[in-house]
Amino acid sequence: MASRLIPILLLCSVIGTAFGKTRIVGGQETSIERYPSIVQVDFYSIWTATWSQSCAGNIINSIFVLCAAHCFEGTLALAIYRRIRAGSTDRNTGGVVHDVDSVLNHPAYGIAARYDADINLVRLRTPLVYTPVVQRVTIISHNSGIPDNSAVTHAGWGTTSSGGQASPILRDVVIYVINNQLCADRYAQLFPNSVYRVTRNMICAGLLDIGGRDACQGDSGGPLYYGTLLVGIVSWGHGCANATFPGVSTSVSAYTNWIVSNAN
Template sequence: MVLYFPVAILFVAGIANVQCGRIVGGDETTIEKYPYLVQVEFHLGWGHWEQNCGANILTRTCLLSAAHCFNGGIYRPSDRRVRASTTHRHTGGSVHYVEFERNHPGYHVAAVWDADITVVKLTTPLIYSPSVQRGTIVTQGFQLPDNTPVMHAGWGHTSWGGVFSPVLRHVEMFTINHDLCRERYALLRSTITRNMICAGLLDVGGRDACQGDSGGPLYAGNIIVGVVSWGHRCANETFPGISTSVASYTDWVVANAR
């Protein structure tokens, strides 16, 4: 398995009819199209930082991302920072450091990657602009219908085992029936819970998030419905990519993004 290594949050009643409109199989885009997205950079030592995850803007000081991007035996908040307001990977924009993270208490409990979601607090506030905007998250408990068009965006690998994209990319795919996805991953002895969203082109492949896209968004329209989490390789035709379902945790996100 691969990790796609008022709080003034707005809500919607439902998004069943919303139509959409890195990443494997996608196209280049600009941060102005996805101003709710930031890069998460890891400190690798000796002053060297490298983008390895993404995150979604909730407020000027709070972000939504994947718990596995802010976790581990040697993890410290001081070893993470975010870069906002730039189309280009690891350059430009504004840099903000992490004060602390709140990983969901259910992370790794019901299944290995269940509850892979976190709220991150920054030490300095973001400044809103056309390329930095607060995102909108889905309502608690909303169920995405099968075959809903959804979109990933990020700077991750453009192929399995490949290289990072120097610019922001995006790709459209479709949600996949949960039971079918669960049956597929059972072949690998991996657990798909109801807190996960499967998306891709089933039995076709070629479109997906990939390494370096973890923590970034799964959008339905402009609504953040998922957080990129894990999958079997990238853009696999048999095993679709997995995102954490934000609708399972919306109330928790709101309570912690303060």
Template sequence: MATWALLLLTASATAVVASNRIVGGADASIETYPSIVQVEHLDYYSIWSQGCGGSILTPTNVLTAAHCIYGPPMRIRAGSSYRESGGTVINVESYIMHPDFNKLEFLDADVALLRLEQALVYGPGIQPIAIYAQGVEVPDNSAVVHAGWGQTQSNGVPSPILQDVTVYTVNQEECARRQATQYLTVTDNMMCAGILDVGGKDACQQDSGGPLYHGDILVGVISWGIGCAQPEYPGVSAKVSAFTEWIVANAV
């Protein structure tokens, strides 16, 4: 099988932060986020349906959340701003879930790699995303961006067009303290983001597996939250830089 190099950045790399960017979000174009893909599953009625997001790492590897793996058949849709329409559709050949997924804490190590049956062809709406080297941290209160086709309010309906929204990274200890009031654990493999004590902007159901961007760098994989866009509870993503070495070793 052919291999492609992953786009890795060191801690000193510059991240250009997007401004004013799916609860509380706005319509977005796939050309703005060409690394995002829709992850679709075949349901009991033999209908393909988008239920998660993912991010292109190489022409044949997509990063998503481990909890998005319901088993085959699966496929991805790349290069389209519209949910379940247009773009390039490629079947998933196989997948690898992180071996520590759900072992120590609920939804810990919530990352997985999808291997595609054929290589994506890069263009304006299909591009790989860079990730940080192992252990690089995004500072507290940094502007970060969620993107996806998920529900626009908790227990609502998914968006027909790609959405984006700007939120801010939340201190790990503060996030862990708040989530602990609901008997949930934030591990060092997770990162939190939201509009603390304000709410109104967040990822939501069916955004799982999709990206959290720090500028043009993928720093998080949308994982879980208490509702969506709650003032008290930031959303939680798997921290990509906690898994860089595993990603590089397996994205071949």
């Protein structure tokens, strides 16, 4: 299994080898005007002294961005090595850049399973200014469910094919919610008695037994939308766009109360 994180750092390279390498697969180019609440999360490489988008995030309010905890773990995941870029369709250019002040990973992250509670709040050093291309997202209410087979949408700058390069343009793709227990059973067959488990705090989505559409590396932390609601945070999966093993996102509704309590 692998997170949907672009392996630009040495430690992350190990993760990228264990999991698949791709980003929005089977989708199409779109624009920030359609998804003004998505932001790029840039990583700083101490080896090349450069910044590059490697995760995505979601604007909760002018100070906080909602992301995936695994985008902010490890010895090189300090706030000084992360920043966000808002308001741009293009990867690594345009929009407005904000430094990160602090990061709060969910306290249950990684306890029940490797990617359980894979969610965090990123506090910005300076507030965002809302514009037509910089807007807050609406999050789903606490413990609300999404019906199986519902159409949902990923957006991001991740790779477009296995082993490919990150997309220079924001992309989106429509997939469908897969029954949680069915998804858990599939992954249990792949990884019996493993920490890589699907829990009730996750949403699986894809084209079951067909494949071809998914989020992937570089899309971690980004959105899964049900209509205009943010219902998921891109987390992990077996490769990308796999027909048998769907992509897995953190279920936002499991953590809505925690988000509201801490994003102030």
